[in-house]
Amino acid sequence: MRIALAAAALLSTFTTMSSHAQTPAAPVKSIPGDPYVWLEDWTGPEAMAWVETENARTLKRLQDDPRFKALYGEALAIASASDRIPYPNPLNGRIFNFWRDAAHPQGIWRYTTEADYASASPAWTTILDLDALSKAEGKKWVWKGATCLDPDERLCLLNLSDGGEDAVTIREFDLSTGQFVDKGFTLPTSKQNEAWLDQDTLLLARDWGAGSLTASGYPFVVKAVKRGAPLDQAEEIYRGDPADQVGSAPFVLSDGSGHRAAFIYRGTTFFTNETYWISPEGPKRLPLPGKARLSGMVAGQVIVTTSEDWTTRDVTVPAGAVAAVTLKDIQDGGDLSPVILFAPNARQSVEGVTPTKSRLILTIMDNVRGRAMVLTPGSKGWTSKPLALPDNTSISVISSTDKKDLAYINVTGFLDPTTLWSVDTAAASVKQVKALPAKFDASTHVVEQFEAVSTDGAKIPYFIVHKKGIPLDGSTPTIMTAYGGFEVSMTPSYAATIGKLWLQRGGSYVLANIRGGGEFGPAWHEAGRKTKRQIIYDDFAAVAQDIFARKLSSPQKFGIYGGSNGGLLMGVAFNQHPDLWSAVTIQVPLLDMIRYEQIAAGASWVDEYGSVGVPAEKAFLEKISPYANIKKGVAYPEPYIWTTTKDDRVGPQHARKFAARLKEYGLPYLFYEDTAGGHSGDADIQQGARLQALQMTYFAQKLMGEAPAHP
Numbered sequence: 001m002r003i004a005l006a007a008a009a010l011l012s013t014f015t016t017m018s019s020h021a022q023t024p025a026a027p028v029k030s031i032p033g034d035p036y037v038w039l040e041d042w043t044g045p046e047a048m049a050w051v052e053t054e055n056a057r058t059l060k061r062l063q064d065d066p067r068f069k070a071l072y073g074e075a076l077a078i079a080s081a082s083d084r085i086p087y088p089n090p091l092n093g094r095i096f097n098f099w100r101d102a103a104h105p106q107g108i109w110r111y112t113t114e115a116d117y118a119s120a121s122p123a124w125t126t127i128l129d130l131d132a133l134s135k136a137e138g139k140k141w142v143w144k145g146a147t148c149l150d151p152d153e154r155l156c157l158l159n160l161s162d163g164g165e166d167a168v169t170i171r172e173f174d175l176s177t178g179q180f181v182d183k184g185f186t187l188p189t190s191k192q193n194e195a196w197l198d199q200d201t202l203l204l205a206r207d208w209g210a211g212s213l214t215a216s217g218y219p220f221v222v223k224a225v226k227r228g229a230p231l232d233q234a235e236e237i238y239r240g241d242p243a244d245q246v247g248s249a250p251f252v253l254s255d256g257s258g259h260r261a262a263f264i265y266r267g268t269t270f271f272t273n274e275t276y277w278i279s280p281e282g283p284k285r286l287p288l289p290g291k292a293r294l295s296g297m298v299a300g301q302v303i304v305t306t307s308e309d310w311t312t313r314d315v316t317v318p319a320g321a322v323a324a325v326t327l328k329d330i331q332d333g334g335d336l337s338p339v340i341l342f343a344p345n346a347r348q349s350v351e352g353v354t355p356t357k358s359r360l361i362l363t364i365m366d367n368v369r370g371r372a373m374v375l376t377p378g379s380k381g382w383t384s385k386p387l388a389l390p391d392n393t394s395i396s397v398i399s400s401t402d403k404k405d406l407a408y409i410n411v412t413g414f415l416d417p418t419t420l421w422s423v424d425t426a427a428a429s430v431k432q433v434k435a436l437p438a439k440f441d442a443s444t445h446v447v448e449q450f451e452a453v454s455t456d457g458a459k460i461p462y463f464i465v466h467k468k469g470i471p472l473d474g475s476t477p478t479i480m481t482a483y484g485g486f487e488v489s490m491t492p493s494y495a496a497t498i499g500k501l502w503l504q505r506g507g508s509y510v511l512a513n514i515r516g517g518g519e520f521g522p523a524w525h526e527a528g529r530k531t532k533r534q535i536i537y538d539d540f541a542a543v544a545q546d547i548f549a550r551k552l553s554s555p556q557k558f559g560i561y562g563g564s565n566g567g568l569l570m571g572v573a574f575n576q577h578p579d580l581w582s583a584v585t586i587q588v589p590l591l592d593m594i595r596y597e598q599i600a601a602g603a604s605w606v607d608e609y610g611s612v613g614v615p616a617e618k619a620f621l622e623k624i625s626p627y628a629n630i631k632k633g634v635a636y637p638e639p640y641i642w643t644t645t646k647d648d649r650v651g652p653q654h655a656r657k658f659a660a661r662l663k664e665y666g667l668p669y670l671f672y673e674d675t676a677g678g679h680s681g682d683a684d685i686q687q688g689a690r691l692q693a694l695q696m697t698y699f700a701q702k703l704m705g706e707a708p709a710h711p
Helices: 007-014 045-063 066-080 130-137 327-332 496-501 522-526 534-549 565-576 602-609 615-624 653-664 685-704
Strands: 089-091 094-101 104-112 125-129 141-148 155-162 168-174 186-190 193-198 201-205 221-226 235-239 248-254 260-267 273-279 282-285 292-298 301-306 322-326 339-342 348-355 360-366 370-376 383-386 394-401 406-412 419-424 429-435 445-453 459-467 478-481 508-512 558-563 583-587 639-644 670-674
Touching: 045 653, 045 670, 045 685, 066 094, 066 496, 066 685, 089 394, 104 130, 104 141, 125 130, 130 141, 141 193, 155 193, 193 248, 201 248, 221 248, 235 248, 235 260, 235 273, 235 282, 248 292, 260 292, 260 327, 273 292, 273 327, 292 348, 301 327, 301 348, 322 327, 339 360, 348 394, 360 394, 360 406, 370 394, 445 534, 459 478, 459 534, 478 534, 478 685, 496 685, 508 534, 534 558, 534 565, 534 615, 558 565, 558 685, 565 583, 565 653, 583 685, 639 653, 639 685, 653 670, 670 685
Parallel strands: 478 508, 478 558, 558 583, 583 639, 639 670
Antiparallel strands: 089 094, 094 104, 104 125, 141 155, 155 168, 168 186, 193 201, 201 221, 221 235, 248 260, 260 273, 273 282, 292 301, 301 322, 322 339, 348 360, 360 370, 370 383, 394 406, 406 419, 419 429, 445 459, 459 508
């Protein structure tokens, strides 16, 4: 199993990293026009006292609502249910799984055999208990994954986070003994990326001390760490540039034919990069375009995905396509000769490429509906065969192994419980192996897909899930979400918690596929990047207006929610169209777009949002920044703003300052900051259930009215 990260995965990893220290060396109380800079003091006593006061007010309002207890109980039951699908990871000749339940809220790492995994009730053996480890060590360890050494996959580097931060401690673990390796690799807490070069050598990017991080807090120096040697004796392999917007990280590609090569990914901006092969003579840059990434290897052919046109003397690979080049050509140097494996049309996008021993699984979205196919290399080129999976769903590869032509695929839709399928890629055949039992009664509901017309005439698709036969009079309570950034697609998935907590109580749910995302490839994202971003917000408003025109809901019964970049979307929507919604949940958000580059990992996102250092971009950011554009006397809906103290990615500072400004202007709001959980609120299953219940209680209060009185 190739646990080592390819560049495509590294790009995702960089979204989960952030600056090593959020607290300013000398906290500032205020600056002209911004009296709440003191709330940027990440865990400072004055800021935390403010948080405690705000939390008490909000929790009393929401937890005292008689609906909260039932909503929390239902959310926790779904999160801890024993009949959930235990997602597989083929590793070390076994099937591993990380599992949380009521008895193990932080989780256990466990394994079974491949044959037993396919049975209805696999016999699991626990190899690591994070709850027990946390108790013994006085930490709240949160699982962040493992990197295991090929070919036997016995030694693994475990990534453990204290309380859910993106920063991790890395510790070597032996799967044959089920123990941490005595005097093995132990890397202290940092934002770091690691790769095995060999059994006694790691390639490592981390905070090496002063001058080793970019402005956004990512390491740009990669070193080789030898077993038993202290970190200060590590040998420098590659050095990026402190001016890079992101940073540098090592990764290794291997395949089922025995090929193996180490690389370095240098993120010059969030979307542009350089890739280096680590040759015996040192790193050598590959002749790839800036928006191309290595995404795996099969039979000595390295898979490349690109978000811009790539023209060589032989061929032009279009933006959004998948191509292959030979490892031999990479190692020989000179030009590469790509072979196009798949080129999407205007309504398609590539979602993932996953190698097995001798094949490649390609998953795509076709008008926001999932498809999957197996690609096979041969002496006469590559051939393709579709996989016979359910239609009108989202399809994603969960895991694979290069020891066999085996992979596991997840299939999910709004109303159809998620199913898991094993794939024999040599035969291009599939078999359902697991299915999630229904968590709510979906027989009374229907999914429809419509298109709204945005301000520039573009058609914006969206899905709406609602009860059959709802009155078309605008009376249906409805919540809508979207993301709109970073070429991230929002696709259908089984709405277990939303179904149980919202749909069954008479509400409707909307997923909007606005620009900025990747639903229709790089062009869909590029249309809303930097100073073109207003079209993203126009798309979102257009979807709401289309819903109202169809009388599926109305502003009085309509709520919206989104997190992170989606939290920024919520903040802009709150400011620009306060008349379109009666409830707005703003989750772990960016909101101060004037200072975002100076908070947590903000500087890494300049290629998405622009910079205040560029006059035209500064003018645009000032125009749309939610924190800067709150106005006195406007009839805003009362928002519910939540974040986490442990969020060392976006940071809780944005949410705090936004709430403080609302309070200054005498505007209604709710604010809650959980003290654990990181950016995703994932410290344990209770936290996730609590956050869901608080949010749904808020929506019920705003859109469904007062709770019924107890009999």
